[in-house]
Amino acid sequence: MKQLVIATKNAGKVEEFRDMFSKYQISVKSLLDFDQEIDDIVEDGETFEENATIKAETIAAEFEIPVVADDSGLEIDALDGAPGIYSARYAGEDKNDQRNLEKALRELNNVPDQKRTARFVCAVAVARPGHETFTVRGTCEGTIARHPKGEGGFGYDPIFVPLHSDRTMAEHTSDEKNSISHRKHAILKIEEWLQDLS
Numbered sequence: 001m002k003q004l005v006i007a008t009k010n011a012g013k014v015e016e017f018r019d020m021f022s023k024y025q026i027s028v029k030s031l032l033d034f035d036q037e038i039d040d041i042v043e044d045g046e047t048f049e050e051n052a053t054i055k056a057e058t059i060a061a062e063f064e065i066p067v068v069a070d071d072s073g074l075e076i077d078a079l080d081g082a083p084g085i086y087s088a089r090y091a092g093e094d095k096n097d098q099r100n101l102e103k104a105l106r107e108l109n110n111v112p113d114q115k116r117t118a119r120f121v122c123a124v125a126v127a128r129p130g131h132e133t134f135t136v137r138g139t140c141e142g143t144i145a146r147h148p149k150g151e152g153g154f155g156y157d158p159i160f161v162p163l164h165s166d167r168t169m170a171e172h173t174s175d176e177k178n179s180i181s182h183r184k185h186a187i188l189k190i191e192e193w194l195q196d197l198s
């Protein structure tokens with residue numbers, strides 16, 4: 001079994017990478033699996049790609065191994081793309097999913113249904129010692145619901161209704177989410193690299 005480190009401390013992301021990488025015979029190790037304490041990485045880039053690169057290169061340099069990182073978030077059109085790269089800390093430094101989605105709903109309180117369009121964005125960076133880092137991006141278009149619904153997924157999934165669906169992402173099974181998500185679309189773009197990994 002091939003192994004890949006994902007430079008994330010987000011358990012929801014880890015589970016999705018595990019599920020989606022299993023078909024490439026890749027087992028996933030995340031920052032949650034290291035015995036030593038790993039400091040939080042400062043994500044001070046101006047784009048998803050910059051932040052994914054910072055995370056991947058920090059861990060690749062520290063452990064001298066190939067690393068994949070994910071920087072992702074929700075862009076809401078009626079809020080000019082907010083929360084965007086600030087999605088994790090939208091309602092405060094404690095990165096609370098529930099408070100984040102409640103804040104998004106509050107901001108959209110007076111916004112009619114047809115103007116509630118949004119998309120999930122995921123930039124994936126691949127960093128390897130001695131190689132140039134590269135990034136890819138996947139997106140998932142949808143709308144913001146009026147109320148949270150569903151127990152699956154993580155983050156903003158309870159308020160995000162993907163295009164062509166009448167359920168929130170949190171009401172999708174993990175297999176359903178992993179076939180349409182921004183993360184899936186990003187991973188498809190590194191599929192060849194994943195297959196060639198030794």
Ligand SMILES: O=c1nc[nH]c2c1ncn2[C@H]1C[C@H](O)[C@@H](COP(=O)(O)OP(=O)(O)OP(=O)(O)O)O1
Binds near residue numbers: 071
């Ligand atoms: O599929 C998703 N379904 C719902 N919400 C999502 C998704 N994907 C990203 N999101 C939200 C969660 C968080 O508010 C932000 C990611 O922030 P982001 O900095 O990339 O991740 P993080 O800080 O949780 O973990 P880490 O940096 O260790 O990978 O976007």
Ligand SMILES: [Mg+2]
Binds near residue numbers: 043088
């Ligand atoms: Mg983060």
